[in-house]
Amino acid sequence: MSEEDQLTPIPERAVANAHIRGMHNYLSTWEKSVDETDAFWGAEARAALDWIVPFRTVLRGSLSGGDVAWFPDGYLNVSVNCLDRHPASRTAIIWEGDEPNDVKHITYGEALAATCRLANALRTLGVRKGDRVCLYMPMVPEAAYCMLACARIGAIHSVVFAGFSAEALRARVEDSRCKVVLTADEGLRAKKVIKLKAVVDKALEAEECKCVTAVLVYKRTGGAIDWKEGRDQWMSEAMEKERPFCAPEVMNAEDPLFLLYTSGSTGKPKGMMHSSAGYLLWTAFTHRYTFDYHVGEVYACVADIGWITGHSYIVYGPLCNGATTVMFESLPTYPDAGRYWDLVSRHQIASFYTAPTAIRALMKYGDAPVKKHDRSSLRVLGSVGEPINPEAWKWYYEVVGEGRCCVVDTFWQTETGGHMITNIPGCQPMKPGSASLPMFGVRPMLVDPQAGVLLEGNHKEGVLCIGQPWPGIARTIWGDHARYLDTYLKPYPGYYFTGDGCRRDGDGYLWITGRVDDVLNVSGHRLGTAEIESALVTHEACVEAAVVGIPHDVKGQGIFAYCILKDATEETADLIPSLKAAVRAAIGGLATPDHIICTPGLPKTRSGKIMRRVLRKIACLEADQLGDTSTLADPSIIPLLIEKVEKAL
Ligand code: WTA
Numbered sequence: 001m002s003e004e005d006q007l008t009p010i011p012e013r014a015v016a017n018a019h020i021r022g023m024h025n026y027l028s029t030w031e032k033s034v035d036e037t038d039a040f041w042g043a044e045a046r047a048a049l050d051w052i053v054p055f056r057t058v059l060r061g062s063l064s065g066g067d068v069a070w071f072p073d074g075y076l077n078v079s080v081n082c083l084d085r086h087p088a089s090r091t092a093i094i095w096e097g098d099e100p101n102d103v104k105h106i107t108y109g110e111a112l113a114a115t116c117r118l119a120n121a122l123r124t125l126g127v128r129k130g131d132r133v134c135l136y137m138p139m140v141p142e143a144a145y146c147m148l149a150c151a152r153i154g155a156i157h158s159v160v161f162a163g164f165s166a167e168a169l170r171a172r173v174e175d176s177r178c179k180v181v182l183t184a185d186e187g188l189r190a191k192k193v194i195k196l197k198a199v200v201d202k203a204l205e206a207e208e209c210k211c212v213t214a215v216l217v218y219k220r221t222g223g224a225i226d227w228k229e230g231r232d233q234w235m236s237e238a239m240e241k242e243r244p245f246c247a248p249e250v251m252n253a254e255d256p257l258f259l260l261y262t263s264g265s266t267g268k269p270k271g272m273m274h275s276s277a278g279y280l281l282w283t284a285f286t287h288r289y290t291f292d293y294h295v296g297e298v299y300a301c302v303a304d305i306g307w308i309t310g311h312s313y314i315v316y317g318p319l320c321n322g323a324t325t326v327m328f329e330s331l332p333t334y335p336d337a338g339r340y341w342d343l344v345s346r347h348q349i350a351s352f353y354t355a356p357t358a359i360r361a362l363m364k365y366g367d368a369p370v371k372k373h374d375r376s377s378l379r380v381l382g383s384v385g386e387p388i389n390p391e392a393w394k395w396y397y398e399v400v401g402e403g404r405c406c407v408v409d410t411f412w413q414t415e416t417g418g419h420m421i422t423n424i425p426g427c428q429p430m431k432p433g434s435a436s437l438p439m440f441g442v443r444p445m446l447v448d449p450q451a452g453v454l455l456e457g458n459h460k461e462g463v464l465c466i467g468q469p470w471p472g473i474a475r476t477i478w479g480d481h482a483r484y485l486d487t488y489l490k491p492y493p494g495y496y497f498t499g500d501g502c503r504r505d506g507d508g509y510l511w512i513t514g515r516v517d518d519v520l521n522v523s524g525h526r527l528g529t530a531e532i533e534s535a536l537v538t539h540e541a542c543v544e545a546a547v548v549g550i551p552h553d554v555k556g557q558g559i560f561a562y563c564i565l566k567d568a569t570e571e572t573a574d575l576i577p578s579l580k581a582a583v584r585a586a587i588g589g590l591a592t593p594d595h596i597i598c599t600p601g602l603p604k605t606r607s608g609k610i611m612r613r614v615l616r617k618i619a620c621l622e623a624d625q626l627g628d629t630s631t632l633a634d635p636s637i638i639p640l641l642i643e644k645v646e647k648a649l
Helices: 023-035 037-048 078-084 108-124 141-153 166-176 196-204 235-240 277-290 308-320 339-347 356-363 390-400 481-489 529-536 575-586 612-619 637-648
Strands: 091-096 103-107 132-136 156-159 180-184 187-189 192-194 214-218 232-234 256-262 270-275 298-301 324-328 349-354 380-384 406-410 444-447 460-466 496-504 510-515 519-522 525-528 542-552 556-565 595-599
Touching: 023 037, 037 277, 078 108, 078 141, 078 277, 078 308, 091 108, 091 141, 091 339, 103 108, 108 141, 108 235, 132 141, 132 166, 132 196, 141 156, 141 256, 141 308, 141 324, 156 166, 166 196, 166 256, 166 270, 166 575, 180 196, 196 214, 214 235, 232 235, 256 308, 270 277, 270 481, 277 308, 298 308, 298 339, 308 324, 324 339, 339 349, 356 390, 356 556, 380 390, 390 406, 444 496, 460 510, 481 496, 510 519, 519 542, 519 556, 525 529, 529 542, 529 556, 529 575, 542 612, 556 575, 575 595, 595 637, 612 637
Parallel strands: 091 324, 132 156, 132 180, 156 256, 180 214, 214 232, 298 324, 298 349, 349 380, 380 406, 556 595
Antiparallel strands: 091 103, 187 192, 256 270, 444 460, 460 496, 496 510, 519 525, 542 556
16 A cells, blocks of 8 residues: 555544644645744744743744744743642542542642642742752652642752653752652552652762752651661651742743653653743743643653653643643553553543553454443544554554544654654644654754755655754753764754654655664663663673663563673573663663663774674574675674574563
8 A cells, every 4th residue: 555545534523622633734834834933933932821921033043053042031930830820629620540439620720729838848948949849759649749840949850750760860869860759559450569769869879969958758658668867858747837838939931841851862851841931931832732732631651750752741731731640550461451442431531641562562462351341532643752663553543443433643852842853733644654744843854864964755764863852842852962062063054963763655644663773662662772882881890781672562662781701600580680680780770771681792883882783683593684794804603693583582
């Protein structure tokens, strides 16, 4: 089937009331958004946000200068935009706990009061504007209050996904020199207890974490935990002492709102820094258009707040729009594989946002768990995190959405703050597997990676760059602006470089082909090969490691590691499990390699560079397609590796 034939028409009933309708209106709005930047984004920012001091300048700086600033003379407070200005009686958050009958409806008024108490508690602990606060929290409403409490007093939050290890948490606390850590006694997922406080205790033992003077602990399970007098306090007790009112800090549009660490192609995770106004506008704007959100509807994003998807599309975007947003603590397969659809039916969810890895995992259980639940409330189904394979797309569209919902395939990154390429309900016909067309304000460019020239017109493939600033772009890497410039803005001067490959088809639709650097995408979690390699060499037996991604039918990518041992005789039965344990300790369970093989050597060029391309082919059992290996220093390693891999898989 040609790509032109794959166009799936917009299901009319899903978009009867759409904010924007038809390709024609999409195109004219898009053109205005990228050509008349000041007029378009000035009007949006005035309409969508409440300002304390209105801005006069819309955009200052440039991608080539690495100094982009939006609304730089305006002042506002993000928490006021997300809470105070919405009707106090409207439901802000529907929380569903690990057990399906554990549900809370929280109004905007209640969320505001809790946020203010927490904000005051943080001030009492000495937290001031610009200080960093680390969150290591489970999926509870308090996690959202913690983020918003930081925003209220101008503190910069740094949420660390609660699946990261103590060592990973330590490195992030150290890099951003956090003053306070907000956590819970334990988390709960499918009845499994996750000992969060114990991880925090271990991380904070390190000398480098002496910057942390207080830990607030939310009581989720009541399980036994260690307590450090003078440092630890129950979150509820600290909140009870405070008033439910807190004067918001007046923040410049460009003041940092948060840091979020993400993986790059070199070892150290990068603390991406997002701004206040530009980020908030971008998340609210994209939430409204991509999900065609209308006030009164229930919207659900089942990501974790530890990732950018949770920041932008559980907390900031929806709350800024006055939406009712769902927070889900459990797993899609608990108590059974129908949990998501049970959630949809009980809360009458209109738009539902998840990742291809979850869809693929659920597909394995067949259609029955879906059909058991009423999904008639659904209009829009979102996908994020990795390319969605057409088979999973069709199942999502036909089985989950009964062919009457729009599927939106949203391409974006931690660095972009919000959606960059996606179809918009009501505007464009869909194509299974294509992220489709740019969001308003986004000018995608395909560039030839060798020649560095623009690839214009259809039927082209290259690396994906963005040609002009958009409000949600991360402004810097915390403490390392040079790395920010080197990674994103210098590779193709004048453009932002995404790190992804992309193809433009005959209809101008964009197809993301995956990362072109050493970043892996495992179950929608972003991991650097270099991080996993450094974790492996922390093991005393391993002197060198090389990690590559291999296709995995549920996770998208699996992790394959080659390890060189100090001494080949050390290859005992418990070596592989202990190498895996080393990775879990350094990063967390999410980075555990699927396969590890030990080898006496790695294919290297004469200049000593590991040929990853060759390792990837061997791990994918495609050794017949190794390509040119004439630059290898010692080609004899190849047959040995092939034999080992074939035996191991
Ligand atoms: C990948 C997640 C194809 C891509 C929001 C990107 C996607 C990386 C899609 C960012 C999609 C995300 N289609 N690929 N719809 N969405 N990606 O920072 O490789 O965790 O660079 O942000 O995920 O991952 P991150």
